[in-house]
Amino acid sequence: MMANETLRTVGDRTVLRMERQLRHPVQKVWRALTESEQLSQWFPATVELQPRIRGTVQYTMDGAASGDGEVLEFDPPRVFAITWYGDVLRWELMPTDDGCLLVMSHTFDDRFGAASFSSGWTLCLDGMELLLDGKPIEVAPDTGPLHDRFVEQFGLNEGSAEQTADGWAVRFERQLTRPADLVWPLLPREGAVTDESAPKTLEYEQAGSTIRWELTEGTGHGARLILTQSGLTGPDEALTAWRERLDHLAADLLKTPPRHRTGDNPA
Missing domain, CATH: 3.30.530.20 (START domain)
Structure with a gap:
């Protein structure tokens, strides 16, 4: 084949x-x-x-x-x-x-x-x-x-960057393989939390930038993660670091037993 x-x-x-x-x-x-x-x-x-x-x-x-x-x-x-x-x-x-x-x-x-x-x-x-x-x-x-x-294979773990009035912002969107309630405990809290609504949103300030995690409804395999970091002086270091961290998060999720939903399908 x-x-x-x-x-x-x-x-x-x-x-x-x-x-x-x-x-x-x-x-x-x-x-x-x-x-x-x-x-x-x-x-x-x-x-x-x-x-x-x-x-x-x-x-x-x-x-x-x-x-x-x-x-x-x-x-x-x-x-x-x-x-x-x-x-x-x-x-x-x-x-x-x-x-x-x-x-x-x-x-x-x-x-x-x-x-x-x-x-x-x-x-x-x-x-x-x-x-x-x-x-x-x-x-x-x-x-x-x-x-x-x-x-x-498709480069779906790559982030994007744009320059704003408040500095550079990077954004990652990634489909995960587990639902939000299993992802939520693995999210880091590395600064002063400014917004938290489990298991959907987490925002905190870190070294002059704002980091925001959002878990929304995704396709059949689990939650959709949207990660943004704004207020950066440049995007390159953040793009590299977050890609590696999100790859590690995805790998950690594979160690969590899945819960298959009725009716899961490719679309």
């Missing part, structure tokens, strides 16, 4: 592209992608679809209807594309000597959710391969290492 993942920006949206070399003919893989009975076995939801352009796609999760989509492309057995909660999912199949190449793309708005989407789709495609192989679909949920591998 060959796997390859890339992330790019198109306009104001983010596009995740994943490739897999499959040891199955195009026609067989096409059925796994487009026949509702097969698709529902490895996709994050049960799916009922009308196999035609502008056909309806109905999603059901945990026994309840969770939304509708639309078929955007349907070119058997080559291209299939649908909408998924405002996102676009597209699959393309290309024959090879020993099977076919599957190219999947996911277009979405939340760039910092890319690691969650990538790890989720990796597990879904693992399930699809098991289905194609005629094996039971038993895929262990990602408890974090795969997610954090994609954070590193």
Whole structure:
């Protein structure tokens, strides 16, 4: 099996592209992608679809209807594309000597959710391969290492900086693998606390700058962390230091047993 993942920006949206070399003919893989009975076995939801352009796609999760989509492309057995909660999912199949190449793309708005989407789709495609192989679909949920591998691969642990009237400010946004109540005890308190609301916000003053931690709702794997430090004379040292510290925080979180939420999925 060959796997390859890339992330790019198109306009104001983010596009995740994943490739897999499959040891199955195009026609067989096409059925796994487009026949509702097969698709529902490895996709994050049960799916009922009308196999035609502008056909309806109905999603059901945990026994309840969770939304509708639309078929955007349907070119058997080559291209299939649908909408998924405002996102676009597209699959393309290309024959090879020993099977076919599957190219999947996911277009979405939340760039910092890319690691969650990538790890989720990796597990879904693992399930699809098991289905194609005629094996039971038993895929262990990602408890974090795969997610954090994609954070590193896509540079989602890099911060940004801007110069303001009060000096330089740096900002990091990072999807974490554990919920806010498990992250909160690991946050440092290294100065005079000026704002604290567990487990959501923590702000303190340190050496003339203001450091603020925010934990908000994230994608399926846990809380979204937004860290800012303002009032700096320059950004470079802070960018390097915070990236290392947040990488350590992410590693420490992997030592905490996960709590999987019902209905977790790549989107």
